[in-house]
Amino acid sequence: MSASATASPIRPVHEDILNAAAHCFMERGYSATSIDDVARSLGATKGRIYHHYRSKADLFFDVFRHGMQMNFDVVTPIAESPRSTLEKLRDMTKTHCVAMIRTQHFQRCVWEGVELLQRGATTPEQREVLIELQAMRDNYAEIFRTVLEAAKREGIAEFESSSIALQLMFMCLNSPLFWYREREGQDASTIEHIASQCTVFALRGLGMKEELIADV
């Protein structure tokens, strides 16, 4: 969960701040969280955080951005691989679901960011950033839409509106965000097992035949 300031170059040097902030935002929600809370949970000074972020909103936006980037990082290579539509769909959905569980604190912030945008209690400047972040999320969804529509054309999946199918698929795969709680002694196989049940439900929902999803 912790990250060092000397992490590999693809990680932001202040990933520990993002991690702590994501946990605080998840526990208390955006409006009830202060920079003080984040500093305290990090055992750092507020100064260290203000060195990187002008405001709580900036920090929140970067948590959102980082959360989405982590999703792109694991899903894009599968989408761009030369694999079959069936393999891509199975692998992308399962990978997304595992990411929701593993990076739950970041993904809850993504969810709350979308809510903030819809509810509109934001400054025009914040709104601009949120719209840009929402576009990032939309682009991510489009990667899945492309594969979903290919699956429909190839007769692997069967649904009416691809927009509704996409929403329902994400609701299933994102579902652990709302009820999963990390427990002592839980290992990778527990997460794998939960993600597997959510993914099977989603793929069945998309009209895939049982023999194509049996070992997801």
Place this chain on the structure above:
Amino acid sequence: MSASATASPIRPVHEDILNAAAHCFMERGYSATSIDDVARSLGATKGRIYHHYRSKADLFFDVFRHGMQMNFDVVTPIAESPRSTLEKLRDMTKTHCVAMIRTQHFQRCVWEGVELLQRGATTPEQREVLIELQAMRDNYAEIFRTVLEAAKREGIAEFESSSIALQLMFMCLNSPLFWYREREGQDASTIEHIASQCTVFALRGLGMKEELIADV
């Protein structure tokens, strides 16, 4: 959408207040909504609202309670009918989904109430009410769990953990709460059509055979 103060006895006499409040809470969220906002959207005085509710929290709780009560009102008669498990499951899921669309403003408050409870920025007194309301929601979910487990025993549905299956089923059926927008000229058949796609997805997800859900 509007309701008169002389509505039938099962409706609270101040249903117009609840309706207006639910719309305000849905649009702005709990914390950004004031009693003033509700009064303004109702074209009433604050006094009229304070005649029924001591505080914004009390009003919000009653919106939650009323939202859940509307769900019980439509689903309980089906669950208690002498119909088969298959008929109950199909009818209860579809009915729930239609209710989510038709009473979206109330159900968004139910969702936000659960979030408020998890995030904990509440007074002890408010927490007590929220826990009671959460219990109401849990009791509602249990009606579905009973039918789901019967469906599994009878070989109509097939899933591993009934708790996870229940969560995933509700995520699908509740999904329109997050993306459905009422549009001019939309009639009952549009709502019916959207609910049908969500319900088919959920029932497929639960492992039901295509021939059992074809006409949902």
